[in-house]
Amino acid sequence: MILSGISAAFALILAGAPTADAAMSEKDDFGYMYVDSKDPAPKVEYDWIDASDGGTKVSISGDDSTATVPLPFPFPFYGQTFNHAYPNTNGLLGLSGSFYHYSNQNIPCTSPSGFIAVYWDDTSMVYGGSMYYITGTNQYGVEYICIEWIDVECPLYASGPNYAITYEVILFKDGMIKLQYKDVTSARQGKGQSATVGIDAPTGSDGVLYSYNTGVLEEGLAIMFGSTIAEVKSVDLETEEGGVFYAMHRDYTVKTVVTHPINVDMLKQVSLTFGANYATAFAFLDSGGALFTMVDPEGFIQLDPAKCSVKKNGNELEVTFSFSPTFKYPVNTFQDLVVSTGGVGVMPNTQILEDIYWVETRLTLVGSMVAVSDTVGIIENGGWIRGGERFSFRGLSVVYPETFKSPKPGVVTLTVSDEQGNRWVQTDVDGQADIEVQAENDFVRKTYIINITGVPPGVDISEAVPYILNIDPYRPTPPKEVLIHADSFDDRNTEYDDDNEVFVTWEPAEDFESGIAGYFVSGVDPFEDDAEGPAPVFVESPDTSTKFVFDGMGSRKIWVWSMDKAGNPSVPSYALTKIDATEVTFSEFSPGHQVWVNT
Structure with missing residues (x-):
């Protein structure tokens, strides 16, 4: 699904009144506005600059004092440019002139005018406090000057660390203005409770107010003022x-x-x-x-x-x-x-x-879990498998609930575990389970559980279904008394036949664990690795006979071995016969008159 354009889903945060309740203000007539570091977005980053570390100390102290700071570039402000700034002990930075005013006012303000109210209040540097400025370049390559008020006494004549506040203003060459507040908590009148924060145009008829006699300032607050917006x-x-x-x-x-x-x-x-x-x-x-x-x-x-x-x-x-x-x-x-x-x-x-x-973020397993062995094929839940055999669990898919969608290949793993804590892991999961497990080589009953792993807790919401397998490590007994019959099962046992079709019978084998599944009949010794010939015939138990066709003449062996339900084969038994399909020929002879001849 694609959602395009600026629609009702967009909510541009524009505050209707400049009370610092929102992150962005409306524009004044010149286009200036503010964005602060508070939620909601848009926000600016608080990034404190320590002007006292390598900066220049400003010669200022006392009460209602003003200093002059040269700007490293012409600073644009409400359509004019300024080359000097005039900070005072009352938290004002004058641009259109030097001001000492201690009684803060609302914005816009005509007397004074053309200033930045960083923390305009009746504060002082009588018992301490200092001011520094430093120049630099920001991450975008824009030059700036930072002027910092350090441990200013708030309110007037209040001394001691409980009354000291620290803040700064940063002027950028492109005209942006940033105010930052490191410590504005005072035992009295802190956080701007009796202060003005904002900018005022040189004409005094325009400006942007952030706060006026409202305790909305806080440690780590940043406020950016500017007239253009992305x-x-x-x-x-x-x-x-x-x-x-x-x-x-x-x-x-x-x-x-x-x-x-x-x-x-x-x-x-x-x-x-x-x-x-x-x-x-x-x-x-x-x-x-x-x-x-x-x-x-x-x-x-x-x-x-x-x-x-x-x-x-x-x-x-x-x-x-x-x-x-x-x-x-x-x-x-x-x-x-x-x-x-x-x-x-x-x-x-x-x-x-x-x-x-x-x-x-939830996943589940769907499908029907089955165990598959190369020896016996599909092993039903509750079935048998031979001891030590490798087999695989298949038939399950990893999907998001109520979908057919799966995670990317290799994102999750699947783990089979048994009641003893043994674990087998499939790491290359591409939606489908194919987990190879090796059975114990002991006569036991095992319970296996499959889970989605490699994900945080709570992601796998599938219900674990136990899969039970009985392990049989023992061979069944071999078939007894393998007999070969020439033309039917009713014929007596014979060591010769005149065609390559014979009838084979044997006595049942025994298995005391999983039981006999059936018998294999072959014309090839199953223990010869390089033996070649047709695939053996499988006879399902309880049958103990089958018709067998040889592929040639001469002396032949028929091998018969049993297999239990777990896939364990017995030692093979065999019987020997000779196939001779050569036609009978007669030589010439002349019997005497009235002589009996046996043929």
Whole structure:
């Protein structure tokens, strides 16, 4: 089943009000918006930069103080560019000017204006705290500057570690802004309870508010602000009928078309997240193609990078993921599929296909299990087999419930076990059972059970049916008094015959374990490995006679041996006869007159 395009199944997460309840805000009039690191998607990654490690310390302290930090590049902000930033002790980063304002306000704000409210509150660096900045390049090759407030006193004049908060702002050369919060827990007024977080336009008439006097900040939070957004134009999902993925049955595909508002080559990543963040497949994009990989610590999804691909069509990229869920997948209810993309100079974007697939991880055995021996053929449940013989269990198929579908070859194993813990394993399972077992060389009754193995507990839901075999390691007695009759069973035993058709009889053999199954009659010694001749005739017990045809003349032996129901042969017995089909010839003679002649 293929689900195509942007449909009702997609839920683009756009928050209606800027209260930090959702991961993405609406755009302001200039196009700026935010995405944070909280669920639901889209999300940005929290990736703390320690500016104090190799960075430059800013000369700032006290209360309501401001410093000047030179920017390593012209920074674009609401249609203007700025070469300096002005951080103060109250968590403001001025761009259009230097501000000391300690009383936080809502956004948009006209006095001051043109700022980034990283943690705008009446905080200080009177008893401690410090500020550093550091420059660098991110994973996409974009330059940045990071300005970090370390152990700022919150609220004003509060001293000690219980009142110290640490946060930072990162300005990227492409105009993106990222706020990160390492420690915002304070004994009073922490987590932004009396702070403003957001960006304000230089005109003071526009801006994006993340929070205002609301304790929604937390350790490990990241917030990204920007004015351009990547786009997920369509998603095509391939499943079986009913939206099911059969675990390790075959490879499935998700094809997504993504684009960048400026240049598609600026897209750097497309990701595919399964369910409640169970696993995420990534396509890391560059001019040479894409690197496909997984973040999947539990092994829920098996990605096949060789079958994944990226194709460029104008300013669009078609990215194809090829994968198969594994038997470790944790749930079998309908799940969301989340497609995200991001890159240079854009906010990440996401499409969510809600309740769009589920994974069938259960397997069962269907069919009729039989034991098969080269000696006696099919051995019914409860039947006999000779001691030490190799035989196979067949007749069962590994399938998903209520289907005829099986896992890929070699994905699962089948194991036969007996009551003593002996195990025989078939590793090359291609849907069908064919498990070779060796019987014990003892007179015992064995119970065998077959299970699907090589999968997590709970995958095999088949009901175990015991298969019982009786093992007979002993030979039966040989047939007694093998006799050859010339023209019928009623003829007396003879050592000669004038044609190659004879009638053979013998006395019954005995077997005290499995019982006599029958007798083999042959003109060839069964103990001669290189003996050639027609296949022996089998006579089913209790019959003890058969007609036999030789293939030539001369002295001949007829071999007869018994076989029990387990397939054990006896020592053969034999009888000897001579076949002479030569016509009788007479020589000339002249009897006398009235002489009696015996002919």
